[in-house]
Amino acid sequence: MFTRDFLRLTGSALIAHRLRSFLTTLGIAVGIAAVILLTSIGEGIHQFVLAEFTQFGTTIVGINPGKTSTHGASTGVFGTVRPLTLEDAQALQRLPFARAVVPLVQGNAEVEAGNRRRRTTVYGVGAQMPQAFSMQVKSGRFLPADDPSAPRAFAVLGSKLRHELFASENPLGQRLGIGGSRYRIIGVMEEKGTVLGFDLDDTVYIPAARALELFNRDSLFEIDLMYAADVRSETVVKGIRNLLLARHGREDFTITTQEQMLDVLGSILNILTFAVGAIGGISLLVGAIGIGTIMTIAVNERTAEIGVLRALGARRAQVLGLFLGEAMVLAALGGVVGLVAGIGIAQLLHLLLPALPVHTPWLFVILAETVALLIGLAAGVLPARRAAGLDPVEALRGE
Amino acid sequence: MNGSDISRFAWVALRGYPTRTLLMLIAMAIGVAAVIVLTSLGEGARRYVTDEFSSLGTNLLIVFPGRSETAGINPTTMMGETPRDLTLDDALALTRSYSVRRIAPLNVGAADISWRNRQREVTVIGTTREMLAIRHWELAQGDFLPATDPDLATPVCVIGGRIRSELFGARRALGEWLRIGDRRFRVIGVMASEGRSIGVDVQETVMIPVASAQQLFNTPSLFRILVEAKSREAIQPVKRFIIDTLQARHQGEKDVTVVTQDAVLATFDRIFSALTYAVGGIAAISLMVAGILIMNVMLVAVSQRTAEIGLLKALGAAPRQIIVLIIAEAFLLSSLGALLGLLLGQIASAGIRHAFPVLPAQAPLWAAVTAVLVALITGVLFSLLPARRAARLDPVLALSRR
Amino acid sequence: MIELHQVHRDFLVGDQTVHALNDINLTITAGEYLSIMGPSGSGKSTLLNLIGLLDRPSSGQYLLDGEDVTTLGDVQQAHTRNRRIGFVFQAFHLVPRLTAAENVELPLILAATPPQERRERVAAALEALNLSDRARHKPEQLSGGQRQRIAIARATITEPAVLLADEPTGNLDHQSGGDVIETLERLNRRAITLIVVTHDAELGARASRRILMRDGRIESDKRTDRA
Structure with missing residues (x-):
């Protein structure tokens, strides 16, 4: 039998029962649409989060004080007996693969300029921060590469803080009071937006040594190291570990590569996407049962036709193929309709709620259609086998 | 035609096509069971988290140093430092309200501990005796931190059960001297094995007097102050009292954040309820697909039973009666399917509860009723x-x- | 061309064995016109199904053109039915959703005959039966006689050597039944072997060889020579 004839025979059977075929298709379509819609949203969020993370570059390693404890989070941030110091940061700078090293102290303080005051996030950082985190200075310049232990009292503003404190005035050269000390403003950063809950524009950057003093700490929060792109992250981690081990005598720090973080994050988000997809897939299962039911009915109704086909010389395999084909065409059509509906609704959602990122990768589209076909196959197997197994004499006697 | 006739008629019609009927029952049952199981998972997660938060204590308020312009908690207030710290005196000032039952200052850090040649790094909590009552913790052996002046850096400690077994094995821990950082502390108590709560595993911590912790970590500041109000109604007044008191002590600067346990609980409750609704709703899509299937099969049944329906009409059945008959058949089908699904869903939920005892997976009543x-x-x-x-x-x- | 040797066919009804065919020995030569008659349950339809390879004997041997087809597998049996045997049924058994022409075309579709050739052969077959103007009609739009003639066209489109007709006029009025029989006999005159199973004595008498069956056995086998 030629494929074209096969399709024509199958098609004629489906068209003969239009409403029935339509409803069966609808069942699968609803299921596929649900899966596509949910995974699109999941994937959209996945990409959104990854983009948020990678905007700082991927060749970054974070070093925190304290060894990671059993529950995963480093407790070192709260207070620790062995600090991570500015000297550690300076030592790290001498590693051959280090492109930029940024000591980091973070805190919350009230800043004042003129008669305006605002409570804001204060970052104590090093001169190489813009380079490491691919951030841009909008006007003026960033903190200069002073002696890290005795830097001059300069400050650089985030764009939001600049507007809050100075409105349309030019802040460059103005004085800024932070926790009783005076700083001179030498630059304003480009807008960066909110990243994972941190408003990066409502900030002020000052030299790390001065922040340590301000907050009365002896340990940095974190040291971030950007390495050359052609160096393997394992080499970097090993280099940092050896250096700090030599300086501290023991491993009382935690090294986290951006890669590791992205891996963990990516796998969590993948599991989430998979989970919502699977929940949506339950309706696909019900749709499959629908195909099975309708095909069972079709085999019962068309017993005589099956007998005739066999009498006219159709092989069992051909009968099996015809009914399987019907089931698969139903499922495939449902798949296509569901895909279009799913993608359509996803895009519509995105239009209505621009905050909700959606993304439908081609892989999902192909996967969904394949799943639909497999569903047709699985749902059609039993009825089709029943059709193929019918005794032609019995089949012809009926009715 | 009365009710029992109608249902018998529908039943006979369904029995006539066992395969088809069974498949439709399964389809309906899957939909209902999916809703039941998924909402029970969501509800279980919600109960788990809120229970964990409730176990933090009752009528609790938590004071954080630092405050950001945008209201609420944000990551910076959780971890950042401020020029003006919360001090032990701040904490003690908070006891001067009738509505405050007790307070516990809290300091947290990581440090090495060692006993003889065994060593490990642990989370060290600096606090006072009140902590025991606030968190409803229980001791396995010995006593909790002494009820002395909080300013007194007594060299004693209470250790978690796992630390006890790791350091001391089968030996008696009480009365032994531990080295924490560069200081020595005497073990006066061991925590009971229960008492896990969000973030901190009591089993993995060592507790020392708050003043000792401040010396150990070389800081005058506190990480948090836990405040227990006398009653639920007292929570809001206490919150205002805390803010006012600390503002007065901090030269008029509002630089603390006070979070009530209720607010946190309510937030989690909202998040998980929304999650449960969403998941249940997604699962309910399968009910719609099952509905489409029933419509499809009933359409087939009508066309297959054309002669039968014609006969009924010829025998004097009114159109209304025919409609009732067909609907009764579908109703019987979906109610049997729903019951089957309800049963399957409850069995699956019970299975989950059995496999994961910490997760109280039980479908909420509204979900079961709505699904059916x-x-x-x-x-x-x-x-x-x-x-x-x-x-x-x-x-x-x-x-x-x- | 058809040889049956000691053929038995037993059915299990409940826990009783029914001998539908009991020691059948029959030889049919090419081009014969044979009628099989007998009361209900005498085994005539079973015999026909067996000859048509829709059924297998419980024991015995069936030679078709000297080849033992008793033990053929499903695929070869289907192939043999398709090429060498044609069926005509009492209930016509046209596929209701296909047009007359498409019904006739079915065996050729199953045999994967090229479309161009198919079209020509179907057109010729319909033309021969005077049904060209009905080619696009669905079975429900045709009269009983027309339906049965379409069924005959379908049975003969692969030019089989044997045509098996099971009560071909059973569902037809006298007039169209006559048309159908004439059509069948015309085919027989063109050397097709025609085997008709019928209740109808008048119809059975038209055959040159008449077999009467009773209780699964051949009771009589009469021939008349026709000029």
Whole structure:
């Protein structure tokens, strides 16, 4: 039998029962649409989060004080007996693969300029921060590469803080009071937006040594190291570990590569996407049962036709193929309709709620259609086998 | 035709096609069971988290140093430092309200501890005796931190059960001297094995007097102050009292954040409830698919039973009676399916509870009721079209066809 | 061309064995016109199904053109039915959703005959039966006689050597039944072997060889020579 004839025979059977075929298709379509819609949203969020993370570059390693404890989070941030110091940061700078090293102290303080005051996030950082985190200075310049232990009292503003404190005035050269000390403003950063809950524009950057003093700490929060792109992250981690081990005598720090973080994050988000997809897939299962039911009915109704086909010389395999084909065409059509509906609704959602990122990768589209076909196959197997197994004499006697 | 006749008629019709009926039952059951199981998971997660938060204490307020312009908690207030710290004196000032039952200052850090040649790094909590009552913790051996002046850096410690077994094995821990950082502390108590709560595993911590912790970490500041109000109604007044008191002590600067346990609980409750609704709703899509299936099969049944319907009409059945018959069949189908699904869903939930005892997975009543109702309504709604089609059949044509 | 040797066919009804065919020995030569008659349950339809390879004997041997087809597998049996045997049924058994022409075309579709050739052969077959103007009609739009003639066209489109007809006029009025029989006999005159199973004595008498069956056995086997 030629494929074209096969399709024509199958098609004629489906068209003969239009409403029935339509409803069966609808069942699968609803299921596929649900899966596509949910995974699109999941994937959209996945990409959104990854983009948020990678905007700082991927060749970054974070070093925190304290060894990671059993529950995963480093407790070192709260207070620790062995600090991570500015000297550690300076030592790290001498590693051959280090492109930029940024000591980091973070805190919350009230800043004042003129008669305006605002409570804001204060970052104590090093001169190489813009380079490491691919951030841009909008006007003026960033903190200069002073002696890290005795830097001059300069400050650089985030764009939001600049507007809050100075409105349309030019802040460059103005004085800024932070926790009783005076700083001179030498630059304003480009807008960066909110990243994972941190408003990066409502900030002020000052030299790390001065922040340590301000907050009365002896340990940095974190040291971030950007390495050359052609160096393997394992080499970097090993280099940092050896250096700090030599300086501290023991491993009382935690090294986290951006890669590791992205891996963990990516796998969590993948599991989430998979989970919502699977929940949506339950309706696909019900749709499959629908195909099975309708095909069972079709085999019962068309017993005589099956007998005739066999009498006219159709092989069992051909009968099996015809009914399987019907089931698969139903499922495939449902798949296509569901895909279009799913993608359509996803895009519509995105239009209505621009905050909700959606993304439908081609892989999902192909996967969904394949799943639909497999569903047709699985749902059609039993009825089709029943059709193929019918005794032609019995089949012809009926009715 | 009375009710029992109608249901018998529907039952016989369904029994006539066992395969088809079984498949439709399974379809309906899957939908209902999916809703039940998924909402029970969501509800279980919600209960788990809120229970964990409730176990933090009752009528609790938590004071953080630092405050950001945007209200609420944000990551910076959780971890950042401020120029002006919360001090032990700040904490003690908070006891001067009638509505405050007790307070506990809290300092947290990581440090090495060692005993003889065994060593490990642990989370060290600096606090006072009140902590025991606030968190409802229990001791396995010995006593908790002494009720002395909080300013007194007594060299004693209470250790978690796992630390006890790791450092001391089968030996007696009470009375032994531990080295924490560069200081020595005497073990006076061991925590009981229960008492896990969000973030901190009591089993993995060592507790020392708050003043000792400040010396150990070389800081005058506190990480948090836990405040327990006398009653639920007292929570808001206490919150205002805390803010006012600390503002007065901090030269008029509002630089603390006070979070009530209720607010945190309510937030989690909202998040998880929304999650449960969403997941249940997604699962309910399968109920719709099952409804479409029932409509489809009822349509087939109507066209297959054309002669039968024609005969009924010829015997004097009114269109309304035909409609009732078809709907009754669909109703029977969906109610049986819903019951089956309810049963399967409850069994699966019980299985989850059995496999993960910490997760109280139990479908909320609203979910079970809604799932069954939606199943029934879908069944009836989707059988309207076939029923009307049957009622409109021309009896002469219906009988003459084949 | 058809040889049956000691053929038995037993059915299990409940826990009782029914001998539908009991020691059948029959030889049919090419081009014969044979009628099989007998009361209900005498085994005539079973015999026909067996000859048509829709059924297998419980024991015995069936030679078709000297080849033992008793033990053929499903695929070869289907192939043999398709090429060498044609069926005509009492209930016509046209596929209701296909047009007359498409019904006739079915065996050729199953045999994967090229479309161009198919079209020509179907057109010729319909033309020969005077049904060209009905080619696009669905079975439900045709009269009983027309339906049965379409069925005959379908049975003969692969030019089989044997045509098996099971009560071909059973569902037809006298007039169209006559048309159908004439059509069948015309085919027989063109050397097709025609085997008709019928209740109808008048119809059975037209055959040159008449077999009467009773209780699964051949009771009589009469021939008349026709000029």
